Amino acid sequence: MAKPRADITACDHLLATSGGTPYPFCTESVLDEQAGVTDAIVRCRTCGQAYLIEMLDWSGDLFERRRFRTSHLDDDVVEKFMHNRRRGSCDINRVGAEWFAVQSQAQLTDLELTLDVRRAVVLEVRRLPAETDIPMAHWRERLR
Numbered sequence: 001m002a003k004p005r006a007d008i009t010a011c012d013h014l015l016a017t018s019g020g021t022p023y024p025f026c027t028e029s030v031l032d033e034q035a036g037v038t039d040a041i042v043r044c045r046t047c048g049q050a051y052l053i054e055m056l057d058w059s060g061d062l063f064e065r066r067r068f069r070t071s072h073l074d075d076d077v078v079e080k081f082m083h084n085r086r087r088g089s090c091d092i093n094r095v096g097a098e099w100f101a102v103q104s105q106a107q108l109t110d111l112e113l114t115l116d117v118r119r120a121v122v123l124e125v126r127r128l129p130a131e132t133d134i135p136m137a138h139w140r141e142r143l144r
């Protein structure tokens with residue numbers, strides 16, 4: 001569990017998104033998926049801020065309704081990751097290490113996104129109350 005830092009907030013473009021609209025971000029890299037994205041590096045379409053989104057839980061007949069925690073990423077972290085990914089690796093441990101590097105440098109925000117990953121629309125955007133403890137373990141360890 002972790003609490004979002006008070007001085008790190010998501011950009012207004014994500015915060016101002018209302019339910020039912022298309023994603024306000026583009027996807028730079030999908031880190032994990034299960035019948036749709038579960039973890040990804042995304043970038044705001046308006047200001048270009050990069051984020052790590054990581055699934056908290058899912059619901060719906062096709063598990064299409066997914067809640068995500070959202071963390072800020074600096075451009076140099078994203079660039080390093082994309083550079084390494086382009087170079088390619090068959091070593092699964094290396095891929096894991098690069099993903100871990102992204103996670104460890106991501107800064108948690110209080111923004112919770114609920115997305116429909118089949119229709120690629122935002123269902124809900126909300127700021128979590130201060131001091132909310134957000135689960136940080138990967139969903140594959142929490143959802144079984």
Ligand SMILES: [Zn+2]
Binds near residue numbers: 014044046047048049
């Ligand atoms: Zn933005």
